[in-house]
Amino acid sequence: MPVGFEVKNHVAYITLNRPEAMNALDPESIADLNRHWHEVASNPDIRVAVLTGSGPKSFCTGTDMKASPPPTECMAAIYLRDGMPIVPAMKMWKPIIAAINGFAVGGGLEIALACDLRISSSNAKFGLTEVKVASLAGLNGTQLLPRSIPQAVAMKMLLTGEMISAEEALRYGLVSDVVAPEELMNLATKYAEKIASAAPLSVQAAKQAAILGQDMPREHGILFSHLLWGVLRDTEDRKEGFKAFAEKRSPVYRGV
Numbered sequence: 001m002p003v004g005f006e007v008k009n010h011v012a013y014i015t016l017n018r019p020e021a022m023n024a025l026d027p028e029s030i031a032d033l034n035r036h037w038h039e040v041a042s043n044p045d046i047r048v049a050v051l052t053g054s055g056p057k058s059f060c061t062g063t064d065m066k067a068s069p070p071p072t073e074c075m076a077a078i079y080l081r082d083g084m085p086i087v088p089a090m091k092m093w094k095p096i097i098a099a100i101n102g103f104a105v106g107g108g109l110e111i112a113l114a115c116d117l118r119i120s121s122s123n124a125k126f127g128l129t130e131v132k133v134a135s136l137a138g139l140n141g142t143q144l145l146p147r148s149i150p151q152a153v154a155m156k157m158l159l160t161g162e163m164i165s166a167e168e169a170l171r172y173g174l175v176s177d178v179v180a181p182e183e184l185m186n187l188a189t190k191y192a193e194k195i196a197s198a199a200p201l202s203v204q205a206a207k208q209a210a211i212l213g214q215d216m217p218r219e220h221g222i223l224f225s226h227l228l229w230g231v232l233r234d235t236e237d238r239k240e241g242f243k244a245f246a247e248k249r250s251p252v253y254r255g256v
């Protein structure tokens with residue numbers, strides 16, 4: 001399988017598994033990945049996902065430029081039927097952690113930008129290199145990178161295709177943590193299990209409020225967050241959270 005999938009302790013681990021091609025995405029990987037995102041979104045046992053690449057060198061280098069067949073259908077037909085591939089299937093309120101274990105380039109960086117937490121190994125490199133291969137960072141990179149790091153750095157990366165190091169990515173806030181390669185999955189698991197131990201509906205509401213609120217005027221975002229709080233107020237899990245606190249024990253959340 002070009003994409004590994006395993007669920008443990010409410011965490012889905014998704015591993016791009018073509019290290020010989022720097023985990024570039026061929027059509028089979030894209031289909032596999034999309035199936036896994038649908039599973040993450042629909043399986044109530046899964047509360048959070050971790051996306052990584054196999055091997056020591058690369059997270060993902062985007063489209064497999066050697067294994068992508070020429071189009072057989074015009075883009076308008078595909079776009080108006082399915083939208084853009086890959087990233088839409090990741091749009092969900094369960095959090096996704098990108099554990100970036102090496103090159104995150106082209107569509108690989110764009111996928112990482114669609115994740116909620118980005119942590120990186122010290123050998124990682126980040127770039128939107130599509131201009132070098134006569135394409136465009138069309139998986140939302142042109143929109144998300146300038147909103148994620150300083151505009152001047154984003155424009156340099158977009159226009160020149162230059163890569164930045166893990167240290168620079170940390171400095172610009174593109175990633176939250178940089179660790180030694182052998183520590184990366186431990187840290188990803190630590191964050192994922194922390195998220196999985198919190199109340200799943202609260203976690204999803206927090207993500208929804210933060211993501212949708214970004215595009216709202218501040219007062220609308222505040223009102224929206226009040227409504228979400230109201231939605232959560234009567235959940236069984238909120239009662240359990242308060243009761244467990246009073247009883248000095250760990251809560252047992254069920255997502256109801």
Ligand SMILES: CC(C)(COP(=O)(O)OP(=O)(O)OC[C@H]1O[C@@H](n2cnc3c(N)ncnc32)[C@H](O)[C@@H]1OP(=O)(O)O)[C@@H](O)C(=O)NCCC(=O)NCCSC(=O)/C(=C/c1ccccc1)CC(=O)O
Nearest residue numbers: 021022024061062063064065066103106107129135138139
């Ligand atoms: C990442 C690199 C700088 C690493 O260089 P290095 O010298 O360390 O390693 P290589 O020898 O180059 O790589 C080893 C091996 O892997 C193959 N490889 C690596 N990346 C790809 C790839 N993307 N496609 C196919 N094959 C790849 C490489 O050929 C070697 O194979 P071998 O010779 O051993 O058989 C360097 O690898 C590099 O620069 N890679 C390319 C990165 C890149 O340009 N990515 C952008 C691709 S375009 C894209 O992602 C798009 C996304 C998209 C947008 C909109 C909608 C859908 C998708 C644009 C698009 O598709 O048009």
